[in-house]
Amino acid sequence: MDVSNVAASMPAYQVSILDIFFPGLTGILAVANGLSTGQLNSYARLLFVGGFCIFLARYFYGYINDLVDRHFMSTIHVSYYNEAFDMLINWISEQHFAQNTRTSLASVGAKHRRGFFDNANGDKKSLSFTPWNTSISFIYKNHLIKFSRTQKDGRSSEEEIVVSCVGRSPTILKELFQECRAEYLKKIEKKTTVFDHQGGEWRKTKSREIRPLSTILMDEEEKQMLVNDVDNFLDPRTRGWYARRGIPYRRGFLLYGPPGTGKSSLSLSIAGRFDLDIYVLNLSAVDDSKLSSLFSELPSHCVVLLEDVDAAGTTRAEKTTEKTTDQSVAKLQGLTLSGLLNAIDGVSSQEGRVLIMTTNHIEHLDAALIRPGRVDRKIFFRLTNKDMNARLFCTIFKQSAEDQHIPKEDIGEENVERLAIEFAGKVPENVFSPAEVLSFLLENKRSPVNAVANVEKWAKSGQARGKDLRRELSWISDSS
Numbered sequence: 001m002d003v004s005n006v007a008a009s010m011p012a013y014q015v016s017i018l019d020i021f022f023p024g025l026t027g028i029l030a031v032a033n034g035l036s037t038g039q040l041n042s043y044a045r046l047l048f049v050g051g052f053c054i055f056l057a058r059y060f061y062g063y064i065n066d067l068v069d070r071h072f073m074s075t076i077h078v079s080y081y082n083e084a085f086d087m088l089i090n091w092i093s094e095q096h097f098a099q100n101t102r103t104s105l106a107s108v109g110a111k112h113r114r115g116f117f118d119n120a121n122g123d124k125k126s127l128s129f130t131p132w133n134t135s136i137s138f139i140y141k142n143h144l145i146k147f148s149r150t151q152k153d154g155r156s157s158e159e160e161i162v163v164s165c166v167g168r169s170p171t172i173l174k175e176l177f178q179e180c181r182a183e184y185l186k187k188i189e190k191k192t193t194v195f196d197h198q199g200g201e202w203r204k205t206k207s208r209e210i211r212p213l214s215t216i217l218m219d220e221e222e223k224q225m226l227v228n229d230v231d232n233f234l235d236p237r238t239r240g241w242y243a244r245r246g247i248p249y250r251r252g253f254l255l256y257g258p259p260g261t262g263k264s265s266l267s268l269s270i271a272g273r274f275d276l277d278i279y280v281l282n283l284s285a286v287d288d289s290k291l292s293s294l295f296s297e298l299p300s301h302c303v304v305l306l307e308d309v310d311a312a313g314t315t316r317a318e319k320t321t322e323k324t325t326d327q328s329v330a331k332l333q334g335l336t337l338s339g340l341l342n343a344i345d346g347v348s349s350q351e352g353r354v355l356i357m358t359t360n361h362i363e364h365l366d367a368a369l370i371r372p373g374r375v376d377r378k379i380f381f382r383l384t385n386k387d388m389n390a391r392l393f394c395t396i397f398k399q400s401a402e403d404q405h406i407p408k409e410d411i412g413e414e415n416v417e418r419l420a421i422e423f424a425g426k427v428p429e430n431v432f433s434p435a436e437v438l439s440f441l442l443e444n445k446r447s448p449v450n451a452v453a454n455v456e457k458w459a460k461s462g463q464a465r466g467k468d469l470r471r472e473l474s475w476i477s478d479s480s
């Protein structure tokens with residue numbers, strides 16, 4: 001049988017199956033049919049022969065490339081969501097050979113599209129460029145390395161990096177990754193890496209300067225107890241201790257109190273103090289299954305921060321019906337209390353993590369959520385007292401060597417302390433949050449004298465609101 005007649009004589013479904021494996025083949029066969037029956041003129045023949053040659057050349061090029069890649073090259077793939085992606089992009093974008101790639105991605109104020117490294121110089125809308133949708137070859141320690149950054153499955157939000165080298169041993173690639181890692185660790189030194197989630201995946205959002213614990217104003221004894229607790233928990237010997245007793249190796253804390261009293265700040269400081277990454281979970285954006293998969297993907301040592309757990313549709317039934325509107329019910333219906341409890345200490349939940357929940361309304365939380373085992377320590381965050389107000393005043397007005405350039409009345413350290421006591425005497429206790437007091441002080445940050453002079457007026461104007469606050473938060477006095 002004449003091969004060129006094959007396409008013409010085939011049923012339509014076979015033709016399309018052939019096209020799946022050899023795109024364009026049926027078209028070629030159809031022309032070949034015309035060729036053999038003498039229906040085509042000489043130009044068409046030339047075109048056909050040329051096209052056929054190109055088809056064969058492309059087919060064999062792809063085939064040989066694939067063969068070489070599979071048998072003579074070593075390759076490492078890096079997924080967009082993994083931190084190794086940042087390590088590599090950070091390194092590559094600083095190499096001389098990557099500065100002049102013809103295809104790159106421009107980003108404002110960040111090294112790459114996830115905006116991980118902040119613009120430290122503070123230049124407005126500074127631009128940076130990283131190689132994108134392209135391949136670069138370069139020499140690393142006398143080895144030829146090929147780097148390709150491509151969109152995965154044509155989706156603009158997802159990318160993949162493939163790094164390969166000639167030879168069957170990936171050692172040189174691993175060395176390259178180690179170097180990228182070392183550079184990256186230098187960049188994030190003294191920083192806390194913050195992750196949030198999108199589409200059920202953790203992704204790094206930013207890295208923040210570590211905030212020293214000393215800058216958080218709270219009961220010092222309680223702070224120290226928390227630090228010792230976390231320190232003890234993270235001690236490498238503790239995991240074995242838990243395992244020998246059959247106790248799940250997890251630790252949970254509940255920070256509760258009015259807004260702006262330092263709950264989130266302390267969580268960040270704790271993560272920084274123990275050099276842990278912090279994973280912030282927004283409960284209103286997840287359902288049971290997403291929450292469970294997010295918890296199971298946590299690394300073994302990290303801080304997980306569940307902010308405003310009372311707002312997550314997991315509160316006591318009677319309070320929920322009273323308070324929620326149709327809209328909020330619709331928004332939160334995906335997450336149930338049992339889903340949250342399962343995620344926190346179910347079988348698939350990661351061990352070794354420090355769980356911190358925060359709430360403004362502890363009285364709205366279901367007892368099961370905060371029972372010992374899930375919450376091992378509860379810490380109350382209070383509105384300011386005299387001592388805290390004086391310390392906040394000193395925080396703003398005491399000069400340090402680094403802030404000489406900031407124009408400010410310099411009245412000497414002793415005078416600042418004297419004014420701090422005067423200031424604290426004028427602010428009513430248990431009315432304002434540290435955030436409110438700080439906001440007032442920042443408004444007057446150029447002059448401590450003005451801050452003292454203006455504070456009574458400010459306190460009076462804010463006190464009416466403060467009284468409402470006290471009534472609404474009457475539970476505070478029970479717990480303090």
Ligand SMILES: Nc1ncnc2c1ncn2[C@@H]1O[C@H](COP(=O)(O)OP(=O)(O)OP(=O)(O)O)[C@@H](O)[C@H]1O
Pocket residue numbers: 215216217218257258259260261262263264265266358359360381433434435436438
């Ligand atoms: N106890 C505190 N010590 C030092 N700074 C504080 C304290 N409380 C609040 N602040 C400052 O006030 C701001 C808000 O604090 P933060 O977000 O930690 O409060 P929060 O209790 O988590 O509030 P919310 O309940 O609304 O989330 C931060 O800039 C923080 O520096």
